[in-house]
C-alpha cells in the first residue's frame with residue numbers, strides 16, 4: 001500500500017525556544033521536504049491535530065512557532081525536549097519563489113504572521129543576491145509579543161534589507177509606534193520601476209487593510225501575495241472546513257495572489 | 267443497455283441467490299427498522315447488511331442516504347498508542363450495495379471529493395470504494411419530494427445488476443460479467459428495467475457560471491428569512507446523498523489511558539463551529555450565511571471545481587428530514603429567479 005497521506009509519524013522534539021510567554025518555537029526532527037510558506041499537521045494522540053506553518057527548516061529539522069490558544073497547542077506546551085510529536089505533511093502551495101527572484105520584495109507581516117515568512121526572509125538573508133532588495137514592515141502588539149528578536153536585529157543590519165518594525169501602542173527604542181498600514185508610505189514603490197512583489201501575512205483584518213493600503217499606493221493587484229488561514233481538519237481537500245466556493249485553502253493555498261484572494265468570500 | 271441479460275426469479279431462488287452472493291459479498295440494502303423513526307410509531311428505513319431478499323425495504327425511500335455504507339456517520343481511522351498511529355482494518359469482504367439511480371449517481375460526487383480532489387486519494391474511502399459494486403433498485407413508484415429528473419440523476423450505468431422488486435419475485439438485469447454465473451440456472455426474461463422519466467416535483471435548478479455572480483448572490487436579501495426559519499441543526503446535510511464534510515476527533519478508552527482512536531465523524535457546514543478558528547473567529551456567524559453557503563456550494567462551488575453540474579441528485583431527503591419544514595426546492599427556485607433578475611440588470615449595465 002502507498003503511504004497513507006493522513007497518517008501521523010512520531011518525530012522527536014530537538015529543542016524548544018520560547019519567543020514570548022505564549023509563543024514558542026519547537027524544533028522537530030524531520031527529513032521530509034519543506035517549501036517556504038507550507039504547513040504541517042501536528043498531532044497529539046488523545047487531543048487532536050492543528051495546522052502549523054513551518055517557520056524554519058534545515059537539514060534534519062523543521063521549526064514551528066506556535067501560539068498557545070487551545071487544546072492541541074496547550075498540549076504541545078506541556079512537552080519537553082526529547083518528547084515526540086506526530087507530524088504529517090507538508091501541505092499547501094507555499095510562496096511562489098520564482099516570482100520573487102531578482103525583484104524588489106516587500107514583506108508586510110503582523111504578529112504570528114511573521115512565522116509564515118520567517119524561512120523565506122532567512123533564505124533571502126542567506127542569499128542576498130536572490131532579490132534586488134527586501135523591504136520589511138513587521139508589526140507586533142507590544143514588546144511582550146515580539147517574536148524572533150535576534151532574527152529581527154540580524155535582518156535589520158543586512159546590507160540589502162530595509163526593515164521597519166512597529167508596535168501597535170507602545171513606545172520602545174528601535175520600534176515605530178503604530179499599525180503596519182501607517183508605514184506603507186515609506187516604501188519607495190516609484191523607484192522600483194514596476195519590478196517588485198508584495199507579501200502580506202497576518203490576522204485577516206490586518207491583511208484586508210494592508211491590501212487596500214497597497215492598492216492606494218498604486219500597487220497592481222497581481223503584485224500582491226497573501227497567506228490565508230482557515231479552519232482545517234484534513235489538509236488534503238476532503239473534510240470541507242477550509243473551502244470557499246470552489247477553492248480549498250489547504251490545497252490551492254494557503255498562499256493566494258490578490259487577484260484571486262480578493263474574490264474569496266466565505 | 268448492451269450486453270445485459272434479464273432473469274425472472276421466484277422467492278426461493280432469490281433466497282438461494284442471496285446465500286450465494288454472501289459467500290463473496292457483504293450485501294447492504296435499505297431495511298425497515300420498526301419505530302426507529304423521528305416521531306413515535308414511525309419506522310426508519312436504514313442501510314444494513316441483508317441476508318435475504320425479503321429483508322430489503324423497496325417500497326419506501328431510505329431515511330438516510332446510501333453513502334453511509336462507504337462513509338459511515340462515524341468510523342475509526344487509526345488506533346494510537348503513545349508512539350504510533352496504526353490504521354484500522356479494511357473491510358473483510360467485497361461490498362454489494364443496493365441503491366436507486368439518484369443514490370448511485372451521488373457516488374460520483376463522493377468520488378470527486380474523496381478520490382480526485384487535489385489529486386490525493388483518501389485511503390479510507392478508497393479501500394472500501396475499490397471493493398464496492400452497486401445494484402440498481404428500480405423506482406416502481408416515486409416519493410414525496412423526488413426531483414431526480416430536474417438534475418439528470420434519474421439514469422445511471424454504474425450498476426452491476428438491476429432489480430425490479432415484486433412481493434414474491436424479482437426481475438434482475440445483469441450487466442456485470444462477474445455476476446453472470448449466479449444466474450446459470452435462472453429463467454430468462456424479456457423484462458426491461460425502467461428509470462424514472464418525470465417527477466411530479468419540477469425544480470428549476472439554478473446555474474451560476476461565474477464567481478462574480480455567486481458573490482453578488484451572497485448579498486441577496488433572499489437568505490434573510492433563514493435566520494428565523496432554520497435552526498442550524500445540520501439534519502439536511504447528514505441526510506444528503508452528496509454532502510461529504512467531516513470532523514476528526516481523538517477519543518480515549520479511559521481517562522488516563524494513552525491509547526485510543528482517531529475517528530472521522532460526519533460534519534456539517536450548517537452547524538456552529540464548522541468554520542471556527544483560534545480566538546473563536548468565524549466567517550459565517552449568522553444562520554442565513556451558513557444556509558447560503560450550503561446552497562451555493564451545491565449550486566456553484568462544486569460545479570466550478572469539477573464542471574459536472576449540480577452537487578445534488580434530487581433525492582429529496584434534505585427536505586424530508588428538516589424539522590422546520592424548509593423546502594430546498596423552493597430555495598432553488600427562488601435562487602433561479604434571483605439570477606434571472608440580476609442578469610438583465612448586468613446586460614443593461616454593460617450596454
Ligand SMILES: Cc1cc2nc3c(=O)[nH]c(=O)nc-3n(C[C@H](O)[C@H](O)[C@H](O)COP(=O)(O)OP(=O)(O)OC[C@H]3O[C@@H](n4cnc5c(N)ncnc54)[C@H](O)[C@@H]3O)c2cc1C
Nearest residue numbers: 050051052053066067070071072073231232542543544546
Ligand atoms: C495554514 C495554517 C497555518 C497556521 N500556522 C500557525 C502557526 O504557524 N502558528 C500558530 O500558532 N498557529 C498557526 N495556525 C493556527 C492554528 O492552527 C490554530 O491556532 C490551532 O489549530 C488551534 O488548535 P488548538 O487545538 O490549540 O485550539 P482548540 O482548542 O482546538 O481551539 C481553539 C480555537 O482554534 C480553532 N481551531 C481548531 N482547530 C483549528 C484548525 N485546524 N485551524 C484553525 N483553527 C482551528 C477552534 O475552532 C477554536 O476556536 C495556522 C493555521 C492554518 C490554517
Ligand code: SF4
Nearest residue numbers: 506578579581582584
Ligand atoms: S441536496 Fe437534498 S435533494 Fe440534493 S442530494 Fe442532498 S439531500 Fe438529496
Ligand code: SF4
Nearest residue numbers: 496497499500502588
Ligand atoms: S435547513 Fe432544516 S435541516 Fe437544514 S440545518 Fe436548517 S433547520 Fe436543520
Ligand code: FES
Nearest residue numbers: 235237239240250
Ligand atoms: S482542510 Fe480539509 S478540505 Fe481543506
